[in-house]
Each structure stands twice: as structure tokens, then as C-alpha cells.
Amino acid sequence: MKAVLKKSLAKGGPFIGLILVIVLFSIPTETREFFLTYNNFKIIFTQTVIVAIGALGMTMIIVSGGIDLSVGSSIALTSVTGAMLIQRGWAPLPVLLATVGTGALIGLLNGAAIAGLRMTPFIITLGSLGVARGTAKWMADNQTVNYDTSPINGWMTTADPFSRALPTGVWVALGLAMLTALVLRNTVFGRHIFALGSNEATARLCGIATTRLKITIYTLAGAFFGLAGLFQLSRLRQGDPTVAVGLELDIIASVIIGGASLNGGVGTILGSMIGALIMAVLRNGSQQMGWPTYFQEIIIGLVIIVAVFLDRLRQGRQT
Template sequence: AITRLRVVPFIATLGMLGVGRGVAKGIAGSQTVNMPDTWANDLLLTVPKPQWLLVAPGVWIAIVLAVIAAVVLRRTVFGRRVFAVGSNEAAARACGIATDRLKLYIYALAGLLFGLAGVMQMSRLRQGDPTVAAGLELDIIAAVVIGGGSLSGGEGSILGSMIGALIMAFLRNGCQQVGWPNYIQEIIIGALIVIAVAVDRWRSSRAAMA
């Protein structure tokens, strides 16, 4: 849809999110699915197995993948092409980059990582729930923008996105620790998203004027 029909990526992503969630609900019969006893149960244990890991195996997996992604984006031709397409797709195409094929690779890789994130979530909850994490996509957008990413593309880093994700997690946990009701948390998160996007647009306009 994105490469052939030229659908706006953000809209295509939200649309497929709805499709995927609907399919998951249909397969699960709109009910939670108990997780069988497999290796995935131990990915996010509070006390890791084995204990010499110090933190849960899932945390180590995330760190390793983050390092690999950072190296690929900053030190390889593929990574430079990703930033080029995000910054100016027309210019990247004029330079000989097969932008449609590159975007297919990017979205396929993203889908693989999203699947892994789903396994992590199921490990944490000990069950599969097609209704869980509704609205989390907004937190992710805020985390990326807070971490220095741009909604216009062509900017950002893995480290910055991870720092943004930690800030969002600390913010949510802090609200819960203080005992603020859920609607207060939603107001704060929503305001933070608007501010983050506004700052991103301001940075983009400043860069365009420079």
C-alpha cells in the first residue's frame, strides 16, 4: 500500500494496526489466551534465570538489538540509505537508491521487531490479550520525538529513542506511584505528545530557514 498505492505511511500503519488487532480478536474469540509453558515465559522475569544474568533475558535481547540497530544505521550503506529516504525520498531516488525496495525491507524488519515485542509483552503478562496496549502507539511516537527523532524523517537515533522510552515509562510509573487517577495520566501524556510534536515542527522549520 505504501510503495504502490502511495498511501501515507502513518495512515497505513494505523490502518494495519486496526486490521491486525481485529484479526487477533477474531482468532482469540475476543478472549485472553493462556500462555503455554515455554522458554518465552522466562524472558521478562523479575528474578532472571539464570541469576547471573542480573536482569531479565528480554532486557539483554533489547540491548543487543539496540546496539546492532545503531551500528547498522550509522555504519552501513543500508543505514545511510534509510536516513536518505527519510530525509528526502525524491533526492534519494535521484541518487539511484531503489526507494520502494528499501522501504519494503524497512517495514519487513519493523514487523519482525514488532512481533518480538509482542512476545515480550505476552511473557510479561503470562497471557495473550488482543486488547492490551491500546493507545501505546502514541507513547511510542512521543518517546521517539522526545529522543530527538523527527516526524518529518531523516533524523533520530536508537539511543535517543531508548532514552525517550525510559522517560515515558518513568512518567507513567511516577504518576501511578503518586496515586494520580488514570485520566490525569492520560492528560499529561497527551499534553506531552502535543508539546513534543510542536517542538519537532519548530526544529524542522528552524532547520529549513537556516
């Protein structure tokens, strides 16, 4: 009985955290009226989409024992790419494939450099963070890329803002989250990702092609980042090469708050999604409280530290 309780606590840690932040923001008089409404949660879900899709890819990378700092720049680059293609009259589906493909290409290059040159992911992706951001600005000639209109603009909103329906982006994120969770848990590819992150030497010893696996992971994650870039474009309705600066930190924080370990081998999609929601609720709540942005930054920073500290306490007690 005690073991069951302990296990559910261990698994539900991030979830308890989410309930806690929601409860905290429901109490003050400033937010009481609007915070706990369906419409506010619709906003929160919509605001979570980009970070959540990024966190799907990042979870795979972090579980494999890696890290990717270039996400924010990848999102900017792919959204600029998408905007330029829309300018040229491309239809939504080709634009979707092209942006996702661009993201995958950045991931492929990251993965090839990390696995091929045997360099640490931190350094390689710190470099590609700069390269991708610079390329985005270069392509966009240091300006926003504007276009008349595109059906893509409707993917992050609903026709009637007060309807109960959720925007396409939310459904896409939800569907992909379920798919990725299944892949991580129940496929050879997914278990090999855990093996690689848990102990690369064991993975090699057991005949796993670690180089190829790493490249695949970064490429697939890159595709997720490209998709996040497309939703960024949909939300802004223009390609902005300066968008999503520092977003990689929000994404990494979501994954870590969700219980993943930077040492690899540990992490769940459910946890990462809850982590992304916690971040979104914190921002949404702070805005409604009328707190200045610098105060939000401080709060979110502290939440990350506390979450990881609690996680370590919990894991320490387990073993």
C-alpha cells in the same frame, strides 16, 4: 566553545529531559524513599522493554519519512499467535521465530501496500491497525489464549524478584538498540534510510531503489514489533487480543521525544530509547504519587507537546 556547548545541548536534549523527570519524582515525600532505588529502576527498565523494542522499528520508519500506526495491533496479533503455538506444544525458539516472522509479514504487507500502491503510510497502517486487531480477536475467538506454562514466561522477570539481575528482555532490548544504532549510522542500508526520509526525490535521483528500500524498512520494523509482541506475551503469560491498544502512540511519542522528526531524515536510536525511558519514568512516578490514570494521560500528553516544541525551537536556532 559555544558551538560545542550548543551541539552537546542539541544532542543531549532528551537526556536532560530524562534527568529532569527523574529529579522531579525524587523530591516529593510520597516517592522519595522508593523512587531512586535500584529495584525501582529494575521495574522501570522492565516496563520499558516492549515500548523500547517497538521504538527501534518505529525509529527506522520515522527516519525514512513514514509512520506505522498498526504497532499496537501487531503486538496483540503476534502475542496471540505465540500463545496459540505454545498451547500446541511448540518450543520457545520456534515460537520466537514464528512471532517475529508474523510481525515481519504484517510489516511486509504494510510496506508493499505503501510502496507498491504509492499510498500514504498513515492511511495504510490505519487500515492494518484494524485488520490486525480484528484478526487477533478472530484467531483467539475473542478470549484470552491461556496455556499451562512456558519458559518464555520467565523472559520479563528474574527468578528472585529482589535480585540485582535484570530480566532477559532488558538485555535483548539493550543489545538490539546498540545493533540498530550501528546499522543506522554505519551501514549503506542505514544511510539510505536517512536519504529516503530526508529527500525521497534525491534518493531516487541517486539511484536508490526506493520501493525495495521502503518494503525492507517496514518488514524489518515489523519483525521488531513481533518481538515486542513476544515480550508482551511473556509479561502477561497469556495471549490477549485486546492488549496494547493505543500502544503505537506511546511508541511514536518515544521516538518523537527522542528528537526524531515526523518529516523524516532526523532521529537517533539513543534518543528514542531515552524517549521510551521518559515515558516509563512518567508512568512509574505518577503511579507512586498515587495520581489517577487520567492525570497520567494528561501529563504524558503535555510532555509530548512540550518536547516537540522545544525541539523545534532548538532546530530553528540551529539554521
